[in-house]
Amino acid sequence: RAFYERGNMKRFIIDVGVVFGVVLSLRAILGAVCGLVRLNMAECFCILLVVVFVLGTLRVIKKF
Numbered sequence: 576r577a578f579y580e581r582g583n584m585k586r587f588i589i590d591v592g593v594v595f596g597v598v599l600s601l602r603a604i605l606g607a608v609c610g611l612v613r614l615n616m617a618e619c620f621c622i623l624l625v626v627v628f629v630l631g632t633l634r635v636i637k638k639f
Contacts, residue, residue: 598623598627601623601626602623605622605623
């Protein structure tokens with residue numbers, strides 16, 4: 576049981592790390608894209624929120 580809990584914690588930490596990495600790389604990519612298409616940061620942030628929301632929803636749906 577303790578091993579199972581620790582395994583879950585490890586997976587959770589890895590998940591969080593992956594999410595942070597994806598968010599940071601997405602921010603960098605979005606920053607570059609927004610610079611090219613001259614969107615302001617607020618619009619980029621909205622797009623990013625939508626993308627994260629959609630990905631999160633898909634992930635939750637996949638788990639069930």
